[in-house]
Amino acid sequence: MQSRVVTGHDNRSRGMNMEAQAENLNVVCPHCHSTNRVPPRRLGESPICGACKGQLFEGHPVALSEADFDRQVQNSDIPVVVDFWAPWCGPCRAMAPSFERAARELEPHVRFAKVNTDEAGPLAVRFGIRGIPTVIIFKRGKEIARVSGAMDAARLVQWVRGNQ
Ligand SMILES: [Zn+2]
Numbered sequence: 336m337q338s339r340v341v342t343g344h345d346n347r348s349r350g351m352n353m354e355a356q357a358e359n360l361n362v363v364c365p366h367c368h369s370t371n372r373v374p375p376r377r378l379g380e381s382p383i384c385g386a387c388k389g390q391l392f393e394g395h396p397v398a399l400s401e402a403d404f405d406r407q408v409q410n411s412d413i414p415v416v417v418d419f420w421a422p423w424c425g426p427c428r429a430m431a432p433s434f435e436r437a438a439r440e441l442e443p444h445v446r447f448a449k450v451n452t453d454e455a456g457p458l459a460v461r462f463g464i465r466g467i468p469t470v471i472i473f474k475r476g477k478e479i480a481r482v483s484g485a486m487d488a489a490r491l492v493q494w495v496r497g498n499q
Contacts, residue, residue, distance in 0.1 A: 360412040363446070364389060365397035368406040378443040394439040396447035401455040407448060409476035414499045415446045419462070419469045421453045426485040427468045433488035434470075440492055445499060472498050 359372040362382065366389035373382050373391065382391045396418065399407055408415045418434050420427035438447035452459040452467060462471060462478070471481040472495060480498040 361410055362391050362413060362443075363407045363411045364391055365393065365407075365446075368403050370406075370410045382443075392443040394442055395435055396438050396449045399448045399450050399455070401458055404450065404455070404458055405476075407446070408473045411446055411473075412475065413444060413446055414479075414495070415448055415473045416441075416495055417471050417473065418447075418449045419452050419459060419464045419471070420449060420467050421451060423453075424467050430468050430485040433486065433491055436488040437491040437495065440488075441495060445495055474499070 358374065360375055360378070362371050362373045362378075363369070364371060364384040364387060367384060367387040369384060369386035371382065371385055371391060378392075383389070384391055397407065399417070408417070416437075418427075418430070420431075422428075434447065434449070438445075441447070450458055452464060458464075462469075466483045468485055469481060469483045470486070470491070472479050480494070482494060486494065
């Protein structure tokens, strides 16, 4: 193995991380929640899940149960935008079409997901959801931004682009 001239250990490890990221992204299937390795340049070419053969991106939000949540949010290399909502919540229902539109616009570089807080109460407690709708952006499982209250599609897209 040939040795390479590097300017320092920190620079080298940072460079290697960037290479690794440029090679493949972990994309979690919205159907079976398997993690797929996808080259970034192929993201826009309708990639298919290796496990269930479903489309990895269909241009609309994926409904997450408590059981699916961590697999989808922790394993994803692309940011996951989660709408915490409930069927009885008027503003949540009003925002749903905007959330759909934002998903169509920002996939495949962002994953959109919905959590019904009536069905997944423990997730609402875990993330301290006090009012709905609340939208949280997760990057590799870590919360990086949240907004409570309904947003229209334009504002949603702008907010996600500014925080990914
Ligand atoms: Zn799948």
